[in-house]
Amino acid sequence: MEVFDVVVVGAGNGGLIAGATVAKAGYKTLVLEKHNLPGGCATSFVRGRFEFEAALHELCEDSTGDEADSARKILNRLDVTIPFFYEKQLFRAIVKGEGGYDVRLRPGYEDFLDDMEAAVPGCRESVKKLFDLLPVLDEAQVYMDKPIFNPAKLMTDYGDFVITASHSMEDVMNQCGIPAKAQSILSTYWGYLGVPMDDMNALHYMSMVGSFIKTPPSMPYHRSHEISLALVKSIQDYGGEVRFNSEVTKFLYSDKGAVIGVEVGGNAIYAKKVISNIIANNVWNRSEQSAVPKSAVKLANARKLGMTFVTVYLGLDASAQELGIEDYSVFISSSADSRRQFNERLDYGMYVVNCLNVAIPEASEPCTSMLFFTMPMMPGDFPENLKPEEYKRYKNDFAEKYISDYEKTMGVSIREHIEEIVVATPATFARYLDTPDGCIYGYANEQWDNIVARTVLKDMENKVPNLYFCGGHTIRGGGYPSAYITGAMTGEAVVKALKGGK
16 A cells, blocks of 8 residues: 655646645655646647647746745746746737737836837826736735735735726726726737736736846746756655556545545555646546535536637747748737637637747757647637547648738748648646646636635635645646746645644
């Protein structure tokens, strides 16, 4: 019989951070992963002579304030040192049609404000007013992360935070008096979180954009897989164990309804605490239904599943310079309105194209380059009745459609230079991530289900003794930094509980 202090289910970003945190504290730790590689979305794959980044566009490595936790601080605490490349440009945004524009934005508050003013004369002060809110948002989040906090104190001491965090990003931009075109430019990143501005929680979005502006977007030199491998090594160096090809098929409960372990390959593995990096829906589906609180099931069913993607990876036999590709991240939209972009997401509403070679020239062999197309989708967008024999055509048509639009929009010719092409759909992500409908981050961070609501109610959710959750489907919502932060928070909470704290 195998017994551990802590078993972590899933070696995604959050699970790896949680596993390393409890292992560093000296507890006997086991991380279980169903695949033969760690990382979940944080991985890469090889086709021909190209190594493609599977999902990471760019990393918010730092936070908006010095006190708040961040990916950089967490990795440093776990003795993980990764070389990063910092991008000199935030993004290029191209909006076609009526009211369209083509702008480039740089990181750094003053440079960002200068670029916004150049794009929309007269908007500087209103945009600055928006980002002047960041310090209080940062201070309030630090306070909320404390083990015990008083909601009344939150409302009295951090009034601007409560107002901002309880409104949509569109509402907050309107209150700051930001002109429509400037709002559109500021909304460019909505696709990273999958919710348009009229429903996007302002706290979540501002924290992300503020982090990008403070510290330039970064990419690990050797893809996100380098981070995942480094975290596995960290766990092992601290005495923990990571097992691959080890899918958890069942969560085990005591007669009193407490989680006491998991089952892998028909064998029971027992633990004092179990941390799940897999979405709550899958945990409850792998549990005896009599042991799962009805409130937990209702909550999982009430939440809206977040976005997924169709992604197209291209390996090209020409360099970015030869092809006339100058930007690392280009957001291409058919409208200036994020709600319309969202509604038209299956018809050029908004998509992102990244060229890793612009950021890291040596990312592929000399005289070659890679493009990474990302088209957001939502659960239900993928055809339910698509027959297996029609799947290849579906993928090819999707790729053809967006490659053609990219060439036309950018005035470049890439088709004849394609050496390798891979197309991933929601079916691919569902198979690989084992999430409902292939959702990437888990649950959508909508207004009713935002960071503040999840934080305030966290002790009332999923009240199963000895069971903890981490990752993009939990308090902080989607995104790489969120997964790192929730992994660290969960790991620290488990360590405290094992030491006898509440």
